[in-house]
Amino acid sequence: MGMRNLLTKIVVGLCVALASVGLGVSAAAAAEEFPTKPVTLIIPVGAGGSHDLTARAVTSVAAQYLGQPIIVQLKPGGGGAIGSEMVAKAAPDGYTLLFGGMGWSTTYPAVEGRSKGPDDLMAVCRINYSPTIIAARAGAPYKTFKEMLAWAKANPDKLIFANTGPWGQADLPWKMIGKQTGIKTKNVPYDGGGPALLAVLGGHADVTGGLVTALLPHIKSGKLNALAVLDNKREEKLPDTPTAKEEGVNVINLMWRAVLAPKGTPRPIVDKLAQAFKKMTEDKTVVTMIKQFGDEVYYLGPDEFGKAWREEYELQKELGKALKK
Amino acid sequence: MGLFENMAGGFAVAVTWSNLFYCAIGALLGTAIGVLPGLGPPATIALLLPVTLKMQPVSAVIMLAGIFCGAMYGGSTTSILLNIPGEAASVVTCLDGYKLARKGRAGAALGMSAIGSFIAGSLAVLGISFMAPTLASFALKFGPPEYFCLVFLGLMMAIYLAEESILKGLMMASLGLLFGTVGLDPVDGTHRFTLGFDRLTDGVDFVVMAMGMFGLAEILCNLEEVEQREIFKTALKGLLPTADDWRKAWGSVLRGSLLGFFIGVLPGGGAIISSFAAYAVEKRLAKHPEEFGHGAIEGVAAPESANNAASTSSFIPLLTLGIPGNASIAMIFVALMMHGVRPGPLLLTEHPDIFWGVIASMYIGNVMLLGLNLPLIGFWVRVLRVPYRYLAAIVVAVCIIGAYSVNNSAWDVGMMLFFGVVGYVLRKFAFPAAPFILAMILGPMLEKTLQQSLIGSGGSFLTFFDRPISATLLIAAGLLMLTPVAKQMWRRYRDRERLSVP
Amino acid sequence: MRKPGEMAVGLCFAAIGIAFVIGAVKLTVGVPTEPKPGFFPFIDGVILVALSALFLVQAWRGQAGESQPFGKIRGPAVVIVTLILYVATLDTVGYVLTTTVLSAVVLHVLDTKPRVLVPVSLGLALTSYLLFSRLLGVTLPPGLLTFL
Incomplete structure (x- = not known):
């Protein structure tokens, strides 16, 4: 742990202690009573995205398991940086939480040094994730991930990859694949998953990376070929598509959705929240709703997820340095 | 199954008491939020999502589609009455609509906009039911070079939005393009011209800018002359467009609908570009183009028809490809997803009831919106009789709420103030605001598609000429650019000749 | 006849263009085959500077089109200053109080009698707050009036 971290902890600890003495209640008692008022969950990106959807689905049953409702508040801006910073600055009392995602909670702080990462926020729990799927248009001269790599090697700067925006779900893993395999391609930025997909369907680009929910109907209708899944395991809905790891390229890209709290939130409160979220994600109506989005619940508690998040952050920090040349 | 059976099936789905009820609720809500600039359709739909579950x-979907189309109808109301464009697609409506209102013809403008929207909406629904799949493949033909040329063409129309001086119009357009680059670079995400403010990484929101440059700037201008309190002529002539208005505008409505329908199919700026394009086309074809910008009824009819046709046809990429073309449609997409219906190429085979039901309900929605909006005109016109001082205070408050609600922050209110002051000063020097706004909205698209095209072609500009659609669009842009310049030069030459004759 | 006002505006346009050009060069411009972040703003900036120069020449010759004269600028100036204060205090003081003051200033500038001015401003602020935050779900800062 860094010096700064330690200092922050001491300062925060002191503040909490002082505050509780002043109010005449101990921190433990505060945790026991928590929550006494509605909890605010800030989503730092726009309405209608997979984060918004998932958060709304999960929190719809919050009152039942937490004893207080969770109010979802959208604070979009700066690709998630604005909302992240708000939560990082909020009182660490468990009443202000952030809905984290890989972009604004790992990649931006690790690669660009903006927004807030694991140094300023702490993990409560992960709700679920979706892996990036690499898919090619049906007419492309390759049908598998290996064939694509071979083709790209033989034809440098010919393959057109449509990414979903700088450092996004498709750009980052594609850069990692390029770095590992040495293939040279044209990496064209589009305005999100929809336009990138449209470019591939229209034949203006050859390959893209997207989430299974968006790609599946087009894979089913034969307009797209799924090449590889960037996960540790195969995707249930695409049982015949290998993972990149199986094909010898160690790139994993999981677009996760998680609940984060300001650094220094007392442990009992974090545990209480994590327990409540676990029960919410096990609720039948929530499970069906998330299934309908095309996702699954992959709950991960504060310690396991905190560790995975930290590892991902350190890895991308290194990557960012290497990829930026 | 034939088309008529399909449509009949669709109507059978849509015409139940409960669905008609939801359709009416949606239309009512949509009109309301279209009039209140604080809330856009995407935000409202997001708010209602849990209810729809x-x-x-x-x-x-019927209710949400009603909201979306209703907002399009309602959006023109504030443009005409108060010079506040509720959404990007009704910026052009301000130009002539507000002038008409100040001449005491608000009723004609509102009526033309409602009836024009109805005609356009109906034509577009017919269009969708006949050729949705064909249009989807048309949309797919548009790659980066085609988009670039289309946006470029749209930008050239800024010339037609300039009232008198083309030079001023071009200056405002290039200023808008520059302001549009504030934020993240589209290719590598570099921060540009953000001056260290995190708030600027997403650029400046349209609502904030438009409310400042139109709504607030207008108020500031009117605050100068305390004596001149009668901003609107009190004698309000007729609540509906006259026969003379119709004679002038029926062609504009049809051309606007057609343009809107086809451009609206393209995801992205469809509705915006089409409204500007329709306005430019009418000004180009008009016998008295000098009336445009001073209250020409065609200047309301064309863009309003275009943006309504476009909002209807923007359902095509969603229903056939599963790709939402704008933020509101994205929310409808979400609603479908929450119900386990995934729009896309399989929708027509898996859920034909939904596909045709939506189309039928859009038609019913149009009829309801007309029925709702025509009686409202009398009410709106009466709003203008409120003494101006109260109206001014209300407009300022509404602009503030609208700006604040974009990101729930005072920052945006400050930005609106900034644009209001800039707009006020520039208006004094007769610099037109519309080209600035158009350029600022289209700038990022122009840059992105330029970079996409160049990366894709390996840096060759030939890619724009190689492809038939993009080449055609470029030639059109070139012609559009040259005609007014040539005209102006000719006029100046002629004037000089005349002056030199003693 | 020269037009000093137009010339000042023209100079502002040119200055903005130059500022963007300098900024674009700092961001690196690149070449058409490999555009860098400064590429697009650089071209725009140059165009704007060129257009402004043309405009300046016209203004110098006195042909830069019409312009409305500024009227009494006291009214707009007072409202602009109030709005600046408004933005600065909105989050802490809250929507209702700041909007009441702002509306009062606007109404005052437009010659409203003090008797009507206060109730109207307060009424406008309160109704708009309740309408938008209660009925339409727009979050507006309550500020000092926490009970709202």
Whole structure:
């Protein structure tokens, strides 16, 4: 742990202690009573995205398991940086939480040094994730991930990859694949998953990376070929598509959705929240709703997820340095 | 199954008491939020999502589509009455609509906009039912070079939005393009011209800018002359467009609908570009182009028809490809997803009831919106009789709420103030605001598609000429650019000749 | 006849263009085959500077089109200053109080009698707050009036 971290902890600890003495209640008692008022969950990106959807689905049953409702508040801006910073600055009392995602909670702080990462926020729990799927248009001269790599090697700067925006779900893993395999391609930025997909369907680009929910109907209708899944395991809905790891390229890209709290939130409160979220994600109506989005619940508690998040952050920090040349 | 059976099936789905009820609720809500600039359709739909969970999927979509189309109808109301464009697609409506209102013809403008929207909406629904799949493949033909040329063409129309001086119009357009680059670079995400403010990484929101440059700037201008309190002529002539208005505008409505329908199919700026394009086309074809910008009824009819046709046809990429073309449609997409219906190439085979039900309900929605909006005109016109001082205070408050609600922050209110002051000063020097706004909205698209095209072609500009669609669009842009310049030069030459004759 | 006002505006346009050009060069411009972040703003900036120069020449010759004269600028100036204060205090003081003051200033500038001015401003602020935050779900800062 860094010096700064330690200092922050001491300062925060002191503040909490002082505050509780002043109010005449101990921190433990505060945790026991928590929550006494509605909890605010800030989503730092726009309405209608997979984060918004998932958060709304999960929190719809919050009152039942937490004893207080969770109010979802959208604070979009700066690709998630604005909302992240708000939560990082909020009182660490468990009443202000952030809905984290890989972009604004790992990649931006690790690669660009903006927004807030694991140094300023702490993990409560992960709700679920979706892996990036690499898919090619049906007419492309390759049908598998290996064939694509071979083709790209033989034809440098010919393959057109449509990414979903700088450092996004498709750009980052594609850069990692390029770095590992040495293939040279044209990496064209589009305005999100929809336009990138449209470019591939229209034949203006050859390959893209997207989430299974968006790609599946087009894979089913034969307009797209799924090449590889960037996960540790195969995707249930695409049982015949290998993972990149199986094909010898160690790139994993999981677009996760998680609940984060300001650094220094007392442990009992974090545990209480994590327990409540676990029960919410096990609720039948929530499970069906998330299934309908095309996702699954992959709950991960504060310690396991905190560790995975930290590892991902350190890895991308290194990557960012290497990829930026 | 034939088309008529399909449509009949669609109507059978849509015409139940409960669905008609939801359709009416949606239309009413949509009109309301279209009039209140604080809330856009995407935000409202997001707000209502949890409610729709308990409804049938068809009913849910019917209600949300009603909101979306209703907002398009309602959006023109504030443009005409108060010079506040509620959304990007009704910026052009301000130009002539507000002038008409100040001449005491608000009723004609509102009526033309409602009836024009109805005609356009109906034509577009017919268009969708006949050729949705064909249009989807048309949309797919548009790659980066085609988009670049289309946006470029749209930008050239800024010339037609300039009232008198083309030079001023071009200056405002290039200023808008520059302001549009504030934020993240589209290719590598570098921060540009953000001056260290995190708030600027997403650029400046349209609502904030438009409310400042139109709404607030207008108020500031009117605050100068305390004596001149009668901003609107009190004698309000007729609540509906006259026969003379119709004679002038029926062609504009049809051309606007057509343009809007085809451009609206393209995801992205469809509705915006089409409204500007329709205005430019009418000004180009008009016998008295000098009336444009001073209250020409065609200047309301064309863009309003275009943006309504476009909002209807923007359902095509969603229903056939599963790709939402704008933020509101994205929310409808979400609603469908929450019901386990995934729009896309399989929708027509898996859920034909939803596909045709939506189309039928859009038609019903149009009829309802007309029925709702025509009687409202009398009410709106009466609003203008409120003494101006109260109206001014209300407009300022509404602009503030609208700006604040974009990101729930005072920052945006400050930005609106900034644009209001800039707009006020520039207006004094007769610099037109519309080209600035158009350029600022289209700038990022222009840059992105330029970079995409160049990366894709390996840096060759030939890619724009190689492809038939993009080449055609470029030639059109070139002609559009040259005609007014040539005209102006000719006029100046002629004037000089005349002056030199003693 | 020269037009000093137009010339000042023209100079502002040119200055903005130059500022963007300098900024674009700092961001690196690149070449058409490999555009860098400064590429697009650089071209725009140059165009704007060129257009402004043309405009300046016209203004110098006195042909830069019409312009409305500024009227009494006291009214707009007072409202602009109030709005600046408004933005600065909105989050802490809250929507209702700041909007009441702002509306009062606007109404005052437009010659409203003090008797009507206060109730109207307060009424406008309160109704708009309740309408938008209660009925339409727009979050507005309550500020000092926490009970709202």
